[in-house]
Amino acid sequence: MKFWDILIDQAEAKKLVRSMFSSGMVPHALLVHGPVGSGKHLLALALAQTFLCESPEEGLPCGRCRSCSSFASFEHPDVHILWPAPSSLSTEELSFRRALAEDPYAVPRPSGSLGIAIDRVRDLQHRLSLKPYRGRGKVGILFDAEYMRPEAANALLKTLEEPPRGTLLVLTSSAPERLLPTVRSRCQEVPLHPLPVDAVAEELMRRFNLPHEGAVAVARASEGDMGKALKLLREGDIKRRAREFLESALKAQSPLDAFLRTEEVGALPAGELLEWVLVMLRDELLESFGLPERRVLRRDEGLPLKVSPGKLEAFLDEVGRAYDMLSKNMPAKLVLWHVWLQLRNLRR
Numbered sequence: 001m002k003f004w005d006i007l008i009d010q011a012e013a014k015k016l017v018r019s020m021f022s023s024g025m026v027p028h029a030l031l032v033h034g035p036v037g038s039g040k041h042l043l044a045l046a047l048a049q050t051f052l053c054e055s056p057e058e059g060l061p062c063g064r065c066r067s068c069s070s071f072a073s074f075e076h077p078d079v080h081i082l083w084p085a086p087s088s089l090s091t092e093e094l095s096f097r098r099a100l101a102e103d104p105y106a107v108p109r110p111s112g113s114l115g116i117a118i119d120r121v122r123d124l125q126h127r128l129s130l131k132p133y134r135g136r137g138k139v140g141i142l143f144d145a146e147y148m149r150p151e152a153a154n155a156l157l158k159t160l161e162e163p164p165r166g167t168l169l170v171l172t173s174s175a176p177e178r179l180l181p182t183v184r185s186r187c188q189e190v191p192l193h194p195l196p197v198d199a200v201a202e203e204l205m206r207r208f209n210l211p212h213e214g215a216v217a218v219a220r221a222s223e224g225d226m227g228k229a230l231k232l233l234r235e236g237d238i239k240r241r242a243r244e245f246l247e248s249a250l251k252a253q254s255p256l257d258a259f260l261r262t263e264e265v266g267a268l269p270a271g272e273l274l275e276w277v278l279v280m281l282r283d284e285l286l287e288s289f290g291l292p293e294r295r296v297l298r299r300d301e302g303l304p305l306k307v308s309p310g311k312l313e314a315f316l317d318e319v320g321r322a323y324d325m326l327s328k329n330m331p332a333k334l335v336l337w338h339v340w341l342q343l344r345n346l347r348r
């Protein structure tokens with residue numbers, strides 16, 4: 001069942017959607033709206049999977065049929081997804097799909113100049129007009145539909161008014177008031193609410209085996225946004241790894257340590273790791289200038305041992321050079337290894 005299983009809380013929306021399916025009264029267009037991080041992407045996926053399932057049970061997808069399994073791996077030929085993107089799509093498409101497959105709660109939020117352009121809506125309409133491959137029907141999903149350009153929204157109206165037979169359109173939005181009223185009025189609304197602190201905390205404990213207090217602290221800071229909670233947690237993790245990286249460079253003796261350490265952190269985003277290293281070095285420098293109130297991190301989160309100001313400046317130079325290397329697309333592991341060796345040599 002996958003998507004239904006990951007979707008936390010939102011009992012009312014789940015009940016509403018399940019009753020539509022179990023009664024066979026599924027509208028041809030749904031608008032799932034609610035605050036960022038409340039689970040809109042997930043619910044949209046969950047109900048699309050139910051719609052296409054070959055033997056749904058009480059409004060839930062079976063999770064076993066051919067349709068369910070190809071849906072779960074994002075390979076279903078009758079599902080078409082649109083999301084806000086810059087005008088050139090090629091690389092974006094891959095990274096969006098990968099992010100969605102990994103964790104729909106953690107999909108990056110659209111911002112700035114992104115949009116859903118009319119040619120993509122037309123392409124979707126064309127795909128929906130063809131016969132389904134699997135026979136159950138076709139689904140079009142528009143994530144963050146408020147990003148549709150006005151002409152794109154107008155084009156979509158046609159499909160909302162006269163949908164091809166056996167088609168389901170699912171729109172999601174965290175700002176439904178920005179949708180064209182004519183678009184909105186043609187969709188049945190499924191509202192989601194911000195996730196309660198308890199629900200987020202429970203999910204964090206379940207997924208990451210966090211202690212109760214830690215999970216509650218992150219859940220509170222996330223303000224009911226599961227995506228933000230995951231981001232906070234990830235940042236905390238990178239910060240800790242950055243500290244370990246620094247510590248091993250400043251204490252260890254052999255290049256083998258460097259190799260093992262960079263292998264270990266190689267999967268993390270190297271730029272973010274170096275940013276934290278930079279923050280730790282800068283904090284220490286401020287401290288040595290008698291400006292501890294300007295620190296970003298607490299002392300126990302910062303540089304794990306004392307280093308003279310002269311050496312700190314040399315370390316900062318090295319990390320700056322490493323940034324340059326990353327920006328020139330040098331492999332991240334190689335750059336980290338280089339930084340590690342330079343820090344170790346400078347420390348001597």
Ligand SMILES: [Zn+2]
Pocket residue numbers: 052053054055056061062063064065066067068
């Ligand atoms: Zn199924």
